[in-house]
Amino acid sequence: MVAFGTTRVAVDNSAGLSVDFHGVSHQYDLDGQPLPVLRQIDLAVAPGEFVALLGPSGCGKSTLLRLAAGLERPSSGEVLANGTIVARPDPSRVLVFQDPTLFPWRTVRDNVAIGPEARGVLPGSQKRIDGALRLVKLEAFASAFPHQLSGGMAQRAALARALINDPRLLLLDEPLGRLDSLTRLTMQEELLALWRQAEYTVILVTHDVEEALLLSGRVIVLTERPARIKAEVAVDLPYPRRRDDPRIVAQRQHILEILGFSA
Amino acid sequence: MSAAIDEDAGEKSVSSASAGPVWKHGLYAASAWLLAAIVTIAFPDVVPWGSRDVFVALLVAGAMILAGLAFSVEKLGRFGRGLMHYGPWLIVLGLWFAVWELITAKLGWMPKPFFTPPHGLLHVYIVDWQRILICIAYTARLWTIGFFSGIIVGFIGGVALGWSKNFAYWGMPVLKLIGPVPASAWIPATFFLFPTTFQASLFLVALASGIPVAILTASGVNSVNRSFYDVARTLGASSRYLVLRVAIPAALPHVFVGLFMGLYYSFAVLVVAEMLGAKYGLGWYLQFQTAYSAYANVYAMLIVMALLCSGLVKLLFVARDRLLGWQKGVVQW
Numbered sequence: 001m002v003a004f005g006t007t008r009v010a011v012d013n014s015a016g017l018s019v020d021f022h023g024v025s026h027q028y029d030l031d032g033q034p035l036p037v038l039r040q041i042d043l044a045v046a047p048g049e050f051v052a053l054l055g056p057s058g059c060g061k062s063t064l065l066r067l068a069a070g071l072e073r074p075s076s077g078e079v080l081a082n083g084t085i086v087a088r089p090d091p092s093r094v095l096v097f098q099d100p101t102l103f104p105w106r107t108v109r110d111n112v113a114i115g116p117e118a119r120g121v122l123p124g125s126q127k128r129i130d131g132a133l134r135l136v137k138l139e140a141f142a143s144a145f146p147h148q149l150s151g152g153m154a155q156r157a158a159l160a161r162a163l164i165n166d167p168r169l170l171l172l173d174e175p176l177g178r179l180d181s182l183t184r185l186t187m188q189e190e191l192l193a194l195w196r197q198a199e200y201t202v203i204l205v206t207h208d209v210e211e212a213l214l215l216s217g218r219v220i221v222l223t224e225r226p227a228r229i230k231a232e233v234a235v236d237l238p239y240p241r242r243r244d245d246p247r248i249v250a251q252r253q254h255i256l257e258i259l260g261f262s263a
Numbered sequence: 264m265s266a267a268i269d270e271d272a273g274e275k276s277v278s279s280a281s282a283g284p285v286w287k288h289g290l291y292a293a294s295a296w297l298l299a300a301i302v303t304i305a306f307p308d309v310v311p312w313g314s315r316d317v318f319v320a321l322l323v324a325g326a327m328i329l330a331g332l333a334f335s336v337e338k339l340g341r342f343g344r345g346l347m348h349y350g351p352w353l354i355v356l357g358l359w360f361a362v363w364e365l366i367t368a369k370l371g372w373m374p375k376p377f378f379t380p381p382h383g384l385l386h387v388y389i390v391d392w393q394r395i396l397i398c399i400a401y402t403a404r405l406w407t408i409g410f411f412s413g414i415i416v417g418f419i420g421g422v423a424l425g426w427s428k429n430f431a432y433w434g435m436p437v438l439k440l441i442g443p444v445p446a447s448a449w450i451p452a453t454f455f456l457f458p459t460t461f462q463a464s465l466f467l468v469a470l471a472s473g474i475p476v477a478i479l480t481a482s483g484v485n486s487v488n489r490s491f492y493d494v495a496r497t498l499g500a501s502s503r504y505l506v507l508r509v510a511i512p513a514a515l516p517h518v519f520v521g522l523f524m525g526l527y528y529s530f531a532v533l534v535v536a537e538m539l540g541a542k543y544g545l546g547w548y549l550q551f552q553t554a555y556s557a558y559a560n561v562y563a564m565l566i567v568m569a570l571l572c573s574g575l576v577k578l579l580f581v582a583r584d585r586l587l588g589w590q591k592g593v594v595q596w
């Protein structure tokens with residue numbers, strides 16, 4: 001779990017959740033036509049694991065995360081978190097969206113406070129909010145409104161808003177996709193550092209093979225929509241990893257080939 | 264030639280304006296007001312309107328204050344800067360009083376019962392202020408109860424319509440059907456549906472202000488970015504939280520558009536309703552005085568109404584700036 005400044009709340013249930021997809025298929029309704037998005041996904045994520053999902057755009061990666069978050073129920077199969085069926089959203093499983101989706105009418109601080117406020121524990125959470133803001137280096141912008149932030153700052157605020165809830169499963173949907181490459185590098189390091197000092201499970205959707213290899217312990221490659229699991233690549237390398245590490249370079253090549261790029 | 268430059272100095276660079284020790288526009292304005300006073304006192308009225316001397320006294324007092332301010336305005340901080348901004352207006356106001364006196368009271372060029380010199384208007388306030396105050400109180404009661412009950416019902420209804428599919432299924436067609444009907448079209452019906460004209464008028468004002476608020480609140484709640492709900496739900500929000508802390512604040516910009524529309528409609532229907540059977544009230548006063556050809560009273564009341572209505576609009580702007588300050592930099596104001 002993450003230490004928010006002085007208040008490190010040691011709760012034993014703060015360890016990472018395990019996530020299991022059992023024969024999960026999902027389809028959306030598109031103008032009355034069923035649109036199959038996921039087909040027979042079987043995936044087990046261990047507590048505390050960092051898994052990356054790669055796949056062509058529109059293949060169903062976000063849908064997979066929405067199912068894990070409980071924002072959606074699968075059309076068939078089941079999604080389990082620590083052995084219990086995921087039926088509805090819960091603050092222990094937090095999804096960080098591709099867009100920061102900060103509430104524009106709230107200051108950065110009040111955005112971060114949404115979780116505690118929604119759960120009715122706002123009065124006791126002030127120090128934790130300060131701590132979360134410090135963690136993402138936004139304490140100077142606590143009273144700024146979202147439109148006054150850069151893309152990277154907004155994404156960090158969204159991260160703080162998720163982390164304040166002590167998630168046991170952090171679902172990251174291309175959280176760095178919109179950032180410039182330098183901010184991206186910093187944020188990757190920060191994400192990794194946060195995960196390493198905490199004990200939560202992470203499922204990261206990304207379209208950047210290198211990012212997946214630098215951060216995760218296992219890369220899941222999905223097919224075109226409807227997505228199935230095409231390959232799993234274990235990344236057994238110690239942190240911190242270097243992008244010019246020959247093993248990373250070789251695995252990158254391997255994954256690109258799986259994805260159909262043979263350059 | 265230098266008018267534009269002077270104006271600029273008065274408005275923007277206070278330092279350069281205070282480099283010259285006097286506020287020139289203040290002196291010009293004082294002269295203009297004095298001129299108006301002289302015109303008013305020096306020539307006889309074609310017919311007496313009353314309160315001429317009071318008006319002259321007020322003009323002279325105003326001129327003296329302006330002259331005094333011309334030398335002290337830059338010590339007055341914000342108020343002083345505001346005053347300096349309106350310097351050209353004060354000058355034109357003085358000149359306009361002089362011309363107005365000339366063409367109405369002094370030369371009699373304007374057709375007589377219909378046009379009144381400024382001191383004729385002043386005379387109305389001096390003679391009839393009690394009745395005017397009573398009328399304002401009556402109208403204020405009607406408007407306050409009507410407008411606020413209208414926007415409260417409209418807002419709650421709008422949130423329900425925007426939030427609940429069931430409400431929308433039954434409510435939206437009705438709202439869409441009756442929404443576009445001008446509230447004044449209900450007047451004949453309401454006046455026999457309700458036992459008293461006051462209740463009928465209340466209903467009309469509430470209807471006129473409530474419907475745009477309901478429609479815009481509903482569309483505002485409807486157009487809230489779905490991801491906001493997803494974010495809040497993953498963070499543990501209940502439905503109550505989703506409505507009160509997500510849907511409503513997100514819809515507030517729309518709600519304010521509805522409030523502004525409702526405010527204008529409420530003024531329109533208010534006056535018409537009062538003209539039709541009220542005893543006392545601004546609309547009634549206008550109607551009553553027109554019947555007696557007391558046009559000075561009509562104008563005097565129109566000025567009162569202009570001040571009251573624009574004051575309320577201003578208040579709503581202030582409320583909006585308070586509540587929607589976050590929109591600055593997001594949308595063009």
Ligand SMILES: Nc1ncnc2c1ncn2[C@@H]1O[C@H](COP(=O)(O)OP(=O)(O)O)[C@@H](O)[C@H]1O
Nearest residue numbers: 028029030037056057058059060061062063064
């Ligand atoms: N609510 C929805 N209704 C209908 N179709 C949807 C919905 N959400 C996503 N889709 C469709 O499902 C497919 C997969 O979407 P998504 O999971 O967002 O893909 P990815 O995140 O991999 O790019 C896309 O073709 C998308 O258009």
Ligand SMILES: [Mg+2]
Nearest residue numbers: 061062098173
């Ligand atoms: Mg996506």
